Amino acid sequence: MSALISIFMGAGGELRQLENAAITRDLLATNERTAEYGLVLTESQARELVEIRNRSLRENERIELGSGAILQIIDKFCTSSYINSQNYAQTLGELLDIFYYFKTESRDRISDKDLIDIMYELFEGPCHGSTELLAGRDLESLLRYVNEGRDDLLHDPDDDYDTYPEIEEDI
Amino acid sequence: MNYGIERKQPELNPKNIKNSAYLSTLAEEAVRCGAMTNDEYQELQLGLYHQLGEMIYMYTQGESTSVMAETASELALALTYNIDAYLLSLGNHYAALEEIRKNTPEELYVKGIQAVKRLVFETTSLLVLARRSRINVPNYEYNNALDSAIPELLRGYDIKFAPHRLNPPENKRRERKYKDAMLDYPLAVPVVGAIGIHYLKSYLLHLCSENKFCRDFGPLAIASIYKRFCDVLGESYDSPIVNIYTLALLNAVFADYLKKEHGTLALTDDDIDVAQKLLQSFPPEERGAILRKCVTRLYCGDTEYNIRAFERLMPAVNNAIENNALGRLLVVG
Numbered sequence: 001m002s003a004l005i006s007i008f009m010g011a012g013g014e015l016r017q018l019e020n021a022a023i024t025r026d027l028l029a030t031n032e033r034t035a036e037y038g039l040v041l042t043e044s045q046a047r048e049l050v051e052i053r054n055r056s057l058r059e060n061e062r063i064e065l066g067s068g069a070i071l072q073i074i075d076k077f078c079t080s081s082y083i084n085s086q087n088y089a090q091t092l093g094e095l096l097d098i099f100y101y102f103k104t105e106s107r108d109r110i111s112d113k114d115l116i117d118i119m120y121e122l123f124e125g126p127c128h129g130s131t132e133l134l135a136g137r138d139l140e141s142l143l144r145y146v147n148e149g150r151d152d153l154l155h156d157p158d159d160d161y162d163t164y165p166e167i168e169e170d171i
Numbered sequence: 172m173n174y175g176i177e178r179k180q181p182e183l184n185p186k187n188i189k190n191s192a193y194l195s196t197l198a199e200e201a202v203r204c205g206a207m208t209n210d211e212y213q214e215l216q217l218g219l220y221h222q223l224g225e226m227i228y229m230y231t232q233g234e235s236t237s238v239m240a241e242t243a244s245e246l247a248l249a250l251t252y253n254i255d256a257y258l259l260s261l262g263n264h265y266a267a268l269e270e271i272r273k274n275t276p277e278e279l280y281v282k283g284i285q286a287v288k289r290l291v292f293e294t295t296s297l298l299v300l301a302r303r304s305r306i307n308v309p310n311y312e313y314n315n316a317l318d319s320a321i322p323e324l325l326r327g328y329d330i331k332f333a334p335h336r337l338n339p340p341e342n343k344r345r346e347r348k349y350k351d352a353m354l355d356y357p358l359a360v361p362v363v364g365a366i367g368i369h370y371l372k373s374y375l376l377h378l379c380s381e382n383k384f385c386r387d388f389g390p391l392a393i394a395s396i397y398k399r400f401c402d403v404l405g406e407s408y409d410s411p412i413v414n415i416y417t418l419a420l421l422n423a424v425f426a427d428y429l430k431k432e433h434g435t436l437a438l439t440d441d442d443i444d445v446a447q448k449l450l451q452s453f454p455p456e457e458r459g460a461i462l463r464k465c466v467t468r469l470y471c472g473d474t475e476y477n478i479r480a481f482e483r484l485m486p487a488v489n490n491a492i493e494n495n496a497l498g499r500l501l502v503v504g
Contacts, residue, residue, distance in 0.1 A: 014213065014216075015216055015217065015220055018217075057237065061239055061240040061241070062237045062238065062239055062240060062243075063227075063237060063238055063239075063240050063242075063243035064236055064237035064238075065220060065221075065223060065224035065227060065236075066224055066236065067236075068236030068237055069236055069237060072236075100237070103235070103237065104239060107239075108231070108235060108238065108239060108242075111231075111234035111235060112234060112235050112236060112237075113234070
């Protein structure tokens with residue numbers, strides 16, 4: 001891969017800078033839609049989110065070209081009853097981190113849309129807006145089933161969380 | 172004003188261009204010598220970057236905008252492998268550079284897929300040729316390569332997403348994905364540096380040269396030398412992992428040196444003694460020159476391939492002569 005890095009990434013990381021600027025613009029453009037829910041990102045918050053995204057991709061050994069997941073997360077979570085103008089940017093950062101972590105840990109067995117839908121259901125339901133519970137309890141249990149090949153659990157949006165077979169130490 | 176003196180065109184230094192990373196090293200060399208501007212190079216990078224994004228989308232069937240770094244690196248390799256296949260097929264650095272200028276990376280990728288398809292077709296034809304010229308011996312690895320291993324690798328070959336890998340079809344894989352399957356039959360001149368379909372094509376080209384050489388000596392001569400080799404080793408006739416052509420080539424060269432009847436591979440203990448004594452009296456360089464002359468006189472198979480194969484054997488031959496062990500290197504009886 002070493003010979004390819006320079007041609008894909010550019011010796012001075014120019015492409016990365018261009019991409020960061022483009023994602024920042026995309027994030028600011030979402031304000032148009034989210035403003036009706038009272039949620040607006042400032043330019044510095046958007047830039048910070050881009051940094052969180054880049055760090056999270058690196059830590060989870062992932063590559064994403066373009067804005068990708070963050071726009072889908074905003075689109076879904078802007079209607080959340082637990083997100084307000086005070087915690088909007090911070091929650092988005094945490095959700096993004098959780099999203100990339102579970103994508104990698106599930107070895108990409110869950111599609112972006114399915115994972116975001118599940119995250120939303122859990123966040124709005126049993127987690128009551130807590131990203132800690134989402135990451136540390138509910139999604140971890142779900143991940144175990146996914147890794148055991150129980151991906152049938154992912155496709156039923158009406159599936160009741162309480163019917164998931166619990167693992168004792170997690171209760 | 173140029174006073175009638177034409178401006179010298181930038182010259183690419185071929186030493187800086189590697190076939191194994193053709194697009195990347197050619198573009199870098201073009202920038203270095205002024206044949207490509209920095210802006211053109213950046214545009215190329217941007218185009219490749221977008222094309223990689225497209226490939227990620229195709230690979231995940233639109234279900235994911237991100238992939239694991241390992242997958243992205245494989246897709247990047249697939250992208251450049253296909254483009255390289257097209258550019259290399261042009262056979263000229265300047266023509267390749269012109270194509271890079273005229274086409275977007277997406278267009279180059281599409282042309283690359285066509286070029287790799289042609290390579291697959293050529294390789295399949297070579298497999299047919301190798302099977303038709305098959306040596307009639309019960310060696311398992313040799314026959315398995317022709318009957319099973321190579322056809323499986325062709326069936327499992329993934330032009331779009333893993334053209335740089337060789338793997339059997341998904342349902343027959345034992346190993347994890349990002350690892351190449353190996354062909355166990357050893358060649359006299361191994362294929363070095365080539366990957367993907369280029370490797371398989373070169374492997375079959377070498378194998379066809381070896382088959383042709385053996386067929387020129389006739390099935391009986393080859394079967395007899397192979398049988399004797401297995402008997403001496405005490406191995407069953409299907410099991411030895413040995414290059415059959417090498418056995419024939421060595422015996423053929425020494426038979427020629429001893430002026431034995433043209434086309435014979437049979438050597439006796441006395442033949443070995445004579446060759447040993449005669450050749451021991453020469454210094455290694457002169458000995459090498461004498462034996463190389465014998466190789467070129469064989470007129471069997473592909474002379475150039477025979478020379479390359481014998482060059483690789485030369486250290487072992489010298490060693491055997493100097494240690495009175497020629498009998499262990501050749502098949503006697």
